[in-house]
Amino acid sequence: MSYEAVGKLVDLWMSDPGFRAQAKKDPRAAARKAGVELNDEELTALSSVDLSLSDEQLQARISKFFS
């Protein structure tokens, strides 16, 4: 994996809302437009941009009794 190429995409993702929006719609085109050359494995990874994870702070469990 090319550290510099994907690293550049991460930088763009964080700093450029325009790139972020385009990468969500068409990640391959966004990478091409940014001048980043990727191999097949990287292109496949780029096609599934982001995940929805369930990581979260757990709220306090306050066992209440309505009296």
Added chain:
Amino acid sequence: MTATTTLVTLTLNAAAFDRLLASNPNLKAALEENAEILRIAKFLKQATPFTALDAAPARRLAARLQRLQAEAGAAIVTEGQAGDACYLLRRGRVEVAAEGRTLAALEAGAVFGEAALLTEAPRNATVRALEPCELLVMRRRDLLEAMGSGTDVGSRMVGLLRLRERPARKPGVVAQERATADHDVIVTLKDPARPAYFRLSRQGWFLWQKLDGRRTLRELTLEFMAAFKVFAPQTVSDVLISLSEAGFLDGGRLRGDILHSLSRASWWQAALIRVRRVMEWRLSLHGLDPVLTRLYRDGVCRLYTRTGQAALAVIAAAGLLVFAAGASSARAALAGHWSNPTLWFILIPAAIAGVLIHESGHAFTVKAFGREVPSGGVGWYWFGPIAFVDTSDMWLAGRGPRIAVSLAGLYAQAILAGLAALACRLLPPASLLAAASWIFALGLYATALFNLNPLLEYDGYYALEDLLERPNLRRRSVRWLARDLPRALRAGRLDGHGAELAYGLLALTYTAAASALAGMLYRMFALGPLSQVLSFRAADALGWAVVAGVAFISLLSLAQELAG
């Protein structure tokens, strides 16, 4: 330039202008200063975090920035020192180094030193000029003013911070791995110092293990991509931000004034948080756990043996049967006792004992599973007074034990109600004590049913969220309805959010039903007597006010889940 209307111009040729400036040094200095500010404003709008600034705020900010010259080799910021300014490199090159290692070389247009400006942390690197440099110094008050201009300067600065920082796990946090009902593996983090809890997915756990203070977001994203075959900088960033906001990362937490400034726009969220503080007021008694542990070891544990549980189950079942069988004849037996004040002298302490038994049921069941009960107390929860114990430590346990703890209070209540019903059966039928026992049992069964309602945040709610393996179900559902439902409707799919949709809609339906019920009860029991005191129109209007009040408070309690 082309004139679009008829106009009159005044001209001043260069020679005359030079003569004017030569004879007015103050004017010359003022014009030069103004030109410099315009140049700085133009420069600012080319630097990443400030590109969104409008012309006027950019000029105001430019006028406030200090200019600094640095000779080659000079240290501009030093690792480990406190700082309240960040730097914009206008001309020249600088080198960034930490722990003796060179991290990067920055060129004109770069911003550095923002971490100390935004957080309480000391400087995390030394920045040294590689050649003569010109810098602009931005102090915290300048940044706060720029953040207040209504643009996203603040969030872009925070984005820059997240991109560069090397997050590290907070020391002392313990992790507990377990399988969910869907055979997924999750990890629950516990910070024993507060205590606070955080749930990590398999991917989140992967990231957590990498947070050693040496990797940046870029490196974490690359490792994440190698492990899970997905380009996910936003996911990685979101996990880090959530961990940071929840206080599970060492350092890097945003300063209070910066956080305040970032959230200043959402006035309604601030208002809802204030409302919540009042409507969910609690008086906590800390340090309960050692007392509960001792009581549990000294005798209560016998109730959690098979024999003890069998005996308690028999009492609960027999009492419920006796209560149900005697319900029809009880009303007549009670008739003569309602006006007897002694009845209330018996019932009030009995009700307090009922509350204590309910909460003890939760607390000792937590102890039976080897977990902690850090606090308990009394308070107010939206519609009425409450007693509570903090059973958050059960987040570290599996689904079955969590459900058991959630229902243990109701079970203890059912046992007590069963005892009261059996006592009522054994006492002389028309006696005051028999009447008190029956009313007590009725009250316990009725409040148990109310507390089972999963649409309010009582015991039934926790049991349901555990059953569904959906922590924070209420908040999650309200936020999903408010933020994601339109997108899901457009896409025509729920993407596994059926539980959130169902719970959110049921909670809204319950709000309407509770308001209607309040109105109905008012008309059945209060409208008549109040019409004797007030006019019918006033009593009727009061009824509608009650309905509106219940609806308003219910909706407010849902809306506050959006406020965070």
